[in-house]
Amino acid sequence: MDNEPAPLVEVHDSPDALASAVAGELLNRIADAQAAGSVPHVCLTGGSIAEKIHREVLRHAPGSGVDWGAVEIWFGDERFVSADSPDRNVGQARAAFLDELGVPAHRIHQAPPTDGAGSVDESARAYAADVDERLVSRGEEFLVMILGVGPDGHVASLFPGFEQLSVTDVSAVGVSGSPKPPPERVSLTYPALNRSGAVWFVVSGEGKADAVARALASDGTVEDTPARGVRGRTETTWFLDTAAAARV
Numbered sequence: 001m002d003n004e005p006a007p008l009v010e011v012h013d014s015p016d017a018l019a020s021a022v023a024g025e026l027l028n029r030i031a032d033a034q035a036a037g038s039v040p041h042v043c044l045t046g047g048s049i050a051e052k053i054h055r056e057v058l059r060h061a062p063g064s065g066v067d068w069g070a071v072e073i074w075f076g077d078e079r080f081v082s083a084d085s086p087d088r089n090v091g092q093a094r095a096a097f098l099d100e101l102g103v104p105a106h107r108i109h110q111a112p113p114t115d116g117a118g119s120v121d122e123s124a125r126a127y128a129a130d131v132d133e134r135l136v137s138r139g140e141e142f143l144v145m146i147l148g149v150g151p152d153g154h155v156a157s158l159f160p161g162f163e164q165l166s167v168t169d170v171s172a173v174g175v176s177g178s179p180k181p182p183p184e185r186v187s188l189t190y191p192a193l194n195r196s197g198a199v200w201f202v203v204s205g206e207g208k209a210d211a212v213a214r215a216l217a218s219d220g221t222v223e224d225t226p227a228r229g230v231r232g233r234t235e236t237t238w239f240l241d242t243a244a245a246a247r248v
């Protein structure tokens with residue numbers, strides 16, 4: 001990973017300013033990719049700042065030039081709960097902007113919920129197969145991988161000290177006993193997360209300042225701070241508010 005470009009750090013005055021900046025940049029990237037003739041793959045994250053970003057995407061969408069029928073939407077992780085649970089990342093994203101913008105269901109890729117898979121591992125296998133068929137087998141990559149970061153430095157559902165950090169032979173993996181509820185989740189693995197042109201970490205709040213500092217430090221381990229294990233092939237950007245940037 002030492003030939004990847006150094007991470008960029010962009011600090012905004014507030015969570016709202018952070019969300020607006022990320023949303024605007026995302027719209028530009030999607031529109032540019034479509035203008036160049038591709039159907040871009042965009043990987044969203046769960047979490048609270050993501051909700052703000054999604055609503056800003058909806059607000060800024062008019063005039064962006066994005067064709068919402070020609071974007072493939074993915075999730076870095078998903079909670080293994082029922083399809084109608086408010087905890088589903090896909091449900092939150094559909095409510096916040098995907099449905100309103102008319103993104104067709106076949107363009108929205110999700111790890112099956114409990115009413116669609118017999119176990120979290122079965123759900124992970126199904127999601128991994130989707131990633132492998134739609135990206136890996138075609139030599140494609142995520143245009144943008146958006147990742148929230150936990151106070152412990154986790155990204156997606158890759159948590160410090162968990163065995164899933166070392167899983168590299170599949171694109172997605174089941175996680176049980178998550179320290180962040182709900183306990184069962186499906187997460188993209190590092191090979192899938194790193195199959196990205198641009199990786200954007202989106203982080204807000206003083207509770208994340210230590211994790212951000214650990215992630216950006218010159219030394220440290222992926223085991224302790226999983227965010228350290230993800231880099232974009234051409235870009236890695238940390239979108240922070242001033243509180244999350246306090247120790248950078």
Ligand SMILES: O=C(O)[C@H](O)[C@@H](O)[C@H](O)[C@H](O)COP(=O)(O)O
Pocket residue numbers: 045046047048049050076077078079089147148149150154155156157180
């Ligand atoms: O499904 C999830 O829970 C997320 O994908 C998770 O990785 C999240 O992005 C971080 O925990 C940050 O969440 P907050 O932004 O809410 O702190």
